[in-house]
Amino acid sequence: NCTITQAMNGPEALTLIENGLMPDLVLLDVMMPRMSGFDVARRLRERFAPYELPILILTAKNRATDLVAGLEAGANDYLAKPFDKQELLARVNTLLALKEAVKAHDQLTLIEQELTVARRIQRSILPTRVPHLPQLDIQVRYRPMASVGGDYYDFFEIDQQRLGILVADVSGHGVPAALVAAMIKIAFSVQKPNARSASIVLTSMNHILVDRISKQYLTAGYVYINLATRKLFHANAGHWPLLVWKQQTQTLHEYKPDGLIMGWLAEVDYGSVEIDLEPGDRVILYTDAVIEVRNETNELFGEERFHQLIKTGHTLTAAELADSILDQLQSWSKLEAGLEDDLTLMVIDVLDK
Template sequence: MYVGDPQLTASQVLRTFHHDELYLFLGAAFTAVGLVSIAFAFLGRKFDAMLFWLALFAIFYGQRLWLHLGLLTLIIPPSHFFDDLRAIGNYLVPIPAFFYFEAAGFLGRSGRKIAIVLTSVFLGLAVATMLFGQRDAFQLTNNLVVIVSLFALIIQSFTRKQADKDFVIARRGIIVFVIFALFDNIGGALGYRWFIEPLGFTFFLATLGYVAAKRGLHRDQQFNALQKELEIARRIQTSILPPAYPQSPHFRVAARYVPMTAVAGDFYDFLVADQTQAGLLIADVSGHGVPAALIASMVKLAATSQRANAADPALLLAGMNTVLCGNTQEQFVTAAYVYLDAESSTLRYSAAAHPPMLLVRSGNVIELTENGLMLAAFSFATYTTAIHPLEPGDRLLLYTDGILEATNAQGEEFGSSRLHTLLKKAANLRAEDAAASILSSLEQWSSRSQNDDLTLLVCDYLCANTPSQSASLPGLTATPA
């Protein structure tokens, strides 16, 4: 009978509803849990295959539960299509189940192959039902395959050598579900129609929910602990950076340091900072995050160990390279160092595979390049020092490649030409304001999230004790390390 049948009474409908109300609720609950789980599987920081297959399993199981309710047969007239649809639902439910067991590690090393073979069997039964209709042989095959697979699953779960508490809890849920499922499937093979498997599935989902909640709480605790450690690491790394450049009658220095993450691989230092001399070092470790930050600390130590050579940039970089080689786990460092002497009105500059230093003079931007090989990569690397005259009003810019490689929404890099233009526009600003202007313009240009550490040093030379030099930078002098 169905609702269109005039012989159907209200008491029969009510009786059927009361018989099915538990399974109506369970079907809705399983489907809801599945939809929420599938959202978490995709929205997490990393796709969770185990959660995805569990979600499909729960959704399929909930829909299959509804298809077998007596209340549904009162709504839909009897038809071969509906009978075939229910049978196909039976065959499709085990497919995500076995992929879940494979992802959870219950099927051993051959889990993927086992899941694929079983999927082929169940898909074959579903296709055969669509082509030929429901057959007892198909249902018997389904019951036998499920029974054998469930027995094998229990045996496999107990043969696992190492089992943590979460695995043991999940295993108990699976065992309860398997027992209930075996009861229904064995009964079905013998011609009986019990329907207690959903109760076992409820217990199974409850155990998985407990494990998921416990692991989620543990991950949150780990994440909070990691955030605290990163904050400590950030404070430690910031502490190795120098304080503001001291007041000087000859130099004004502004520094800007913007790490991509809590800690960074960029580094700068003032190796010399007195009334008439300045030694400015900037460095960039390959990579990002904690590994790069640890090596940046090593760069600090290497630079400090070479402070005696602060007046000779080539010798200083060569000494740093000797200290770093073989100690950076195959990561390399680019660096640039400039030594400024107000008494002689000269600058000495050397670099190791670093972007060129920029000199702003009389409204023009001049690139100063004196590059050797990167630090920490080649023990035989040598460096040379370029000597240039200094003039009052000169502005120097040292920076890391994150400035040049910042990209906009179209993937276009900021590049050196835009940096030159910015420097010209900011020529009349104080060093602090010029540094802030550069970073502000860079932030406006780059609509994407920051993809590299950003560091820059702006140094203004105010006056010299000797007459001004020519603006053409004559007589480049290079001295080897």
């Protein structure tokens, strides 16, 4: 189905387009009053590229010189009269299909350019190194999705015995998620004076972000570790539970204090939990891709399998466990095909030093 707008001569056709009419395709007769089809085509080509506005010239002339003149004037195609109706429709459909193909290619190119920008943003905001504390073995495994997701992690290196850790996950993908992640970095960076209070860190970050992220939200978990007192404090903003493996009792514990996701409500207070740490204990933070990776039958990897890997891998080093978990996820989901979401996994061992 199509709508046809008719002009009686060349100037009238140009006036219609100058006044806002944007046709998908123009059919021109070479022999028109006041202005030839060749002249109209030349004028149109001053404003529109061949892929933006296809032009099909119709003429009773069928000489090679006229064909060349039509193409040089900017016509995409040329059809001699008398013409077959089916051939005309076929030529029109072909030109429209080519126009749509170019448009799709341009959109794909734009998307790729946006993704390149998003990847640069993402690389620029993540830490370039992991903190080194004598009593901690910190291992981070980060795998970005193909189209750029919104995982973010960062650290407060206070001294050799105190450390703040943030893991966050922004809704959505691409440039919007990367830009929100960049805002998280800023909101987190100004929290260093509050680092020892997990609840204040998240509450203050939410105040900063709530009016600045539109139609998006984020989950986050913050951990403050004080090795001098062997204490860990954790606050949670709708994120996955913090996992702590207690070596002495050989048990895995989940901690998720109350706290809404960030970015929805301004007046939110985040509670925190206090956890005793001993040498041999293991702390694990992660984002949802670890749990929500699916296999070929669309089955989630799930919390139960993840927890079991932690339990059976308690004799491994932090690096060995992190790599083992990634290997299991890859075996489960064929990760080489590309992640559906960013994956962040952090394994922290408390050392006996």
